[in-house]
Amino acid sequence: MKRINFDLRELQAFIAVAERLSFRVAAEELHLSAPALSRRIDKLETMLGVKLLERSTRHVELTNVGRVFLEHARSALGELEGAMLGISDLAAKRSGVVTVACVPSVAYYFLPTVIDTFAQRYPLIRVRILDEGANTVLNDVVNRRADFGINFIGTQEMDLEFEPIFSxxxxxxxxxxxxxxxxxxxxxxxxxxxxxxxxxxxxxxxxxxxxxxxxxxxxxxxxxxxxxxxxxxxxxxxxxxxxxxxxxxxxxxxxxxxxxxxxxxxxxxRTLGLLRKKHNPLPHAAQILYDLIKEEADRR
CATH class of the missing domain: 3.40.190.10 (Periplasmic binding protein-like II)
Structure with missing residues (x-):
């Protein structure tokens, strides 16, 4: 059986591009140049012997094989992240980024307490907050520019799950x-x-x-x-x-x-809730922040 030899960087690069459908946005989040990111995707596709992404200068789209592989890649990376974050010595050394879209009022006086707790536990995991209007927050989650959102609209969206946290x-x-x-x-x-x-x-x-x-x-x-x-x-x-x-x-x-x-x-x-894509498991670090937000809402 042929051994497929690639590391997590290629997997992370593919997931970032597949979720954002943008090489530019993915490159910014991974702190890579666009050519370096493209090389990682090329290497992964070469090793797998399949095309995962259809891309042009203006458009990125998953192939059918890419959609199937994305779910397996998320699952594999999520299990590994969960294992590492579950070990206290390694948790403090984990790095990465969690992107949260939220309406500004939440960013001002609610999120800081939660982010402080999260940062103390995982000091190397960065949190990116997209504080925008309700419609933009909705679009950020739909288009996967954010891992999840905090909003007061979105209950009617078929592809989204809205979990109320407080009124x-x-x-x-x-x-x-x-x-x-x-x-x-x-x-x-x-x-x-x-x-x-x-x-x-x-x-x-x-x-x-x-x-x-x-x-x-x-x-x-x-x-x-x-x-x-x-x-x-x-x-x-x-x-x-x-x-x-x-x-x-x-x-x-x-x-x-x-x-x-x-x-x-x-x-x-108005009822504020956590907004996420249905049938789309959050990255482990994002899930931890998601759960901390629910805990803080219950406490208040």
Whole structure:
């Protein structure tokens, strides 16, 4: 029986290209030049005696053999990574990268605690965070630019698995010196007389709020409009108006300038969940971070 002699670098190179369908993106993640990455793929195909990828200057696609081999390669590499990460002495020496796509509010005040725990256990495994809008996060997971995502949309996608982790309410963000800052709750209709700041209509949060308030007889209209929640909060801190934001978007309690007040009539909330491709096992390091995020959500 002919012995096939290749090392993990060729296997990792193939998986990276196959999952991203991009030599450029895969090369960046593996810290290789595009020619070096291409040589590894060529070497693997030569040793196997089959073509795994169809490629041109603009397009990369798996062959039928490549699709079958990808599942075996993931399984083999996952088992090896699991074995190595399960041994404490080796775990600290493991390297690699986990890519997580998430909405910005999660990146600001939720993920840092989890990533700190992960980094202490696996100091050489890098975490790449793609903090983008909800639609971009969805596309990052669908197109495998991210190992998994944290989002509040995606439940209707047939190829994706959405695992809820917690719900959060929308609150009114006001400056601490605003006349509403001492209120225990505020009705949506009361915002009609305020300078209301909103995110653009392409934002997932805007779509959610517009849908929830569609039947309200009086609803606020935007005086200012921005693209990102972080910019929105900056305008609130500058005393330019008030805004409705997810609870997670606000800094921790006792912030010197920003206050969050529950919005009622109606109460509007969103459910955040972990988003991943169905029937596609996560790399072992990504699975560990995925599980840590669930644990932190349960703790909160």
């Amino acid at each position: 959060e309410r929308f609150v009114l963000a006001v400056h601490a010196g605003h006349r509403l800052a001492r209120r225990r709750k505020v009705r949506w209709e009361e915002l009609c007389d305020e300078r209301f700041i909103a995110v653009g209509k392409s934002s997932g949060n805007r779509v959610l709020l517009d849908s929830a308030l569609a039947q309200s007889p009086r609803r606020p209209t935007s005086f200012f409009e921005v693209a990102h929640v972080s910019s929105l909060l900056g305008l609130v801190e500058a005393r330019l108006g008030v805004a409705a934001v997810p609870q997670l978007a606000l800094p921790p309690h006792n912030h010197s300038t920003l206050k969050g007040i529950p919005l009622v009539c109606p109460e509007v909330s």
